[in-house]
Amino acid sequence: MKVQSLYSTVDVHVAGEAFRIIQVPPLVRYQSLKELYERLPDTFKKERELLLNEPRGFAGLTGCLVLPPIDPRADASVLFFTHTESQPVHYGGAAAVITALLEGGFLSPRVSSQYQLETVSGLIGLSAAMKEGEVVSVQLESGPCRIIEKVSGCAPAFSLIESEGVYALLSKEEAAVEMDLAELTEWKKWGQKTLQMISGQWEVDGVIVLDESEASNGKIKSITFRKDGMIVRSPGFDATAACCAFLLAENKMSSSQTLVNESIFGSLIEAWPGEETEEGHRCKLSSRGFITGTHTAILDPTDPLPSGFLLK
Template identity: 45%
Template sequence: MIIQKTYTATDVHVAGQAYRIVKDGPFVHYQSIQELNEQFSLAYQEEIKLLLNEPRGFAGLMGCLIVPPFKSDADAAVIFFDHYGTVPMQYGGIVAVITALLECGQLKARPSNVYRIETINGVVSVTAAIKDGEVKSVKLKSGPCQVVQVNAPVSYFDLNTEVSLVQADHIYAIFDKAELPFEIEMENLPVINQWGQKTIEALEGKYAFSRVILLDHSQKSEGKIKTVTFRPDRYIVRSPGFGTLAACSSYLLRNGDISAGSPIENESLFKGKLRAEYSAQIETSYEFSFSARGFITGMQTYVLDPTDPLFAGFLLK
């Protein structure tokens, strides 16, 4: 084996969503996190493929590049990326980064439990509860979420239903599961997947959306919902999703299905759970506080062998 390059990474999952946290990479000149973000896709093109693509990664893996902060009031700065380049601020990624920095000793625990992470969307403040060296929970706030449209008609072959659109970290198209004859359970994955394919085809070209949610709110009186979320490329999101939870909570609040004082727990198809509480309402927008925990799943060294015929990796979806 010929080793041309090596990279170390820490893997963390948050409610089922996996993040690969990288602290080393090519030396490039930048003077702000915005400038690094602009250069990232080109400067780190090889690293994106090496670290996120199969056989070392998989289609649902997210990347986090940690660098020293640019702002004096921040503890670290982070760029989030997927297989195609940089992506906007990831709430789960913040939880993963704080967990890795504290549990691996790169960030010293402080009595206030408050830490600040710089992103391209600004500095995010989080509260991390630590016990016996473990991060037991991380709390952070969402940005504003707004219901854009409700009960818009959707027709496609034998599909006749309605969709509601919510602007959170993405534009979410929410569908009510009450109309469907199956439950959001793993054994129903094939039929759920078929529903998702058909629904995305029905929406394309008619409504602007970035994610599709199938929402089961039959237990909303108990503060519980279940969801499955699809990306536009038909890939099912692994976790309950911070954005999914905020979008569904906004939708339910807007419809009067839940009260502002009631916490909501979202369970995914894969039994991952996230919790949110109403934080504030600013005009027609809602804000929420999230509580989650990250778990370190591995620390690895990855190598680039230039003789490897699959050095650029591949993706199966």
């Protein structure tokens, strides 16, 4: 076997959503994190395809490029990317990165449990509680979320929620499919059809379906479809913040209430209201990451699939 390229990675899942963290990225000169972010799709095209595409990756995998910090207040800089684009912020990815840095010994634990990651959109503050060398809880606060439009008079009716992205949030009743893993095939069909309909008229980053029947008891269920049609493999940090902001705006939860969002896979993200600003409601979020493996990805120059492939 000949080796053309070699990369070390750490895989972490947060509430079921998988992240691949590149430990030793290629050496590239850059003046700012924003510059590197803008160059990422072209400069790291080979790495993105090699590490995220099948047969080494899969369609639901998100990449995290961890770098030394530029901002002196930060513990590390991080860029997030999917198979097709870069993402300014990914809260689940931030939880995955801080878990890998602390449990892997790349970052020394602090008594305060407070850390900061630098992103293109600014610093993300995290609280990472550790016990016997493991990160047992990661908490962070989302950016402001707000309802920007209510769309009725069509099927399905939905609300447009602005958070880190813009999501169409629908009630489960609009889907007429049970929030159960056994209905996954039906959800895929429904999601593709609904995304096609909504994205034809509104520019959205995804669709969130919310089951709020137990919201008064502090429990909700949700399922989130990315704009490429993939189902997010967790309740989703951004989606949970959007659900929290929606329920607050509709007076369906109190400002002192804790909310647990469950995915159809049974994974959980805990949320409670944070600061309310003119831009919308912030939401505090909590979950936990688990390291699932460390890998050395190799590209053999004779490999007939150097760019990989994706089956959706």
